[in-house]
Amino acid sequence: MVFIVMKKVFSCKLCGHCCHGESTVSLSQAEQKGIASFLGLDPADFLREFCVKKGNRIEMKIVDGHCIFYGDDGFCKVHEVKPFQCRRWPLHPSILGDQKAWDAIKADCPGFDEDACYEDVCELVRRVNNGY
Numbered sequence: 414m415v416f417i418v419m420k421k422v423f424s425c426k427l428c429g430h431c432c433h434g435e436s437t438v439s440l441s442q443a444e445q446k447g448i449a450s451f452l453g454l455d456p457a458d459f460l461r462e463f464c465v466k467k468g469n470r471i472e473m474k475i476v477d478g479h480c481i482f483y484g485d486d487g488f489c490k491v492h493e494v495k496p497f498q499c500r501r502w503p504l505h506p507s508i509l510g511d512q513k514a515w516d517a518i519k520a521d522c523p524g525f526d527e528d529a530c531y532e533d534v535c536e537l538v539r540r541v542n543n544g545y
């Protein structure tokens with residue numbers, strides 16, 4: 414049932430748009446450790462090589478206009494352990510409070526079905542953010 418709703422409302426087109434531009438994705442300590450371990454790196458080396466500190470946030474570096482983990486093949490190099498914010502995108506809870514938030518996200522993401530209505534998108538956002 415969930416699968417049917419997801420197919421109708423959203424299907425990622427793997428366009429890579431959300432991996433380009435300035436990052437808004439911050440990495441929790443657990444995510445930093447998880448990605449470092451996935452890459453076989455010491456956490457300190459991982460931070461130095463792949464991350465940037467912005468205030469009290471740790472983010473992935475941006476290289477050539479895209480996230481440092483965005484591969485030449487269009488896939489995420491750390492897909493198996495990518496941050497929660499990346500796994501959830503574009504089904505962000507801000508959509509629930511304001512249809513304009515969905516309009517703005519939809520303008521940047523071609524994965525929403527053109528016939529999807531706001532109510533169906535909200536239902537999917539609720540499911541994703543509640544762990545189904």
Ligand code: SF4
Nearest residue numbers: 425426429431522524
């Ligand atoms: S912008 Fe949307 S369709 Fe494109 S890769 Fe990101 S989530 Fe998928």
Ligand code: SF4
Nearest residue numbers: 432480482483489499
């Ligand atoms: S970690 Fe992966 S999914 Fe997230 S922005 Fe970077 S390349 Fe994209």
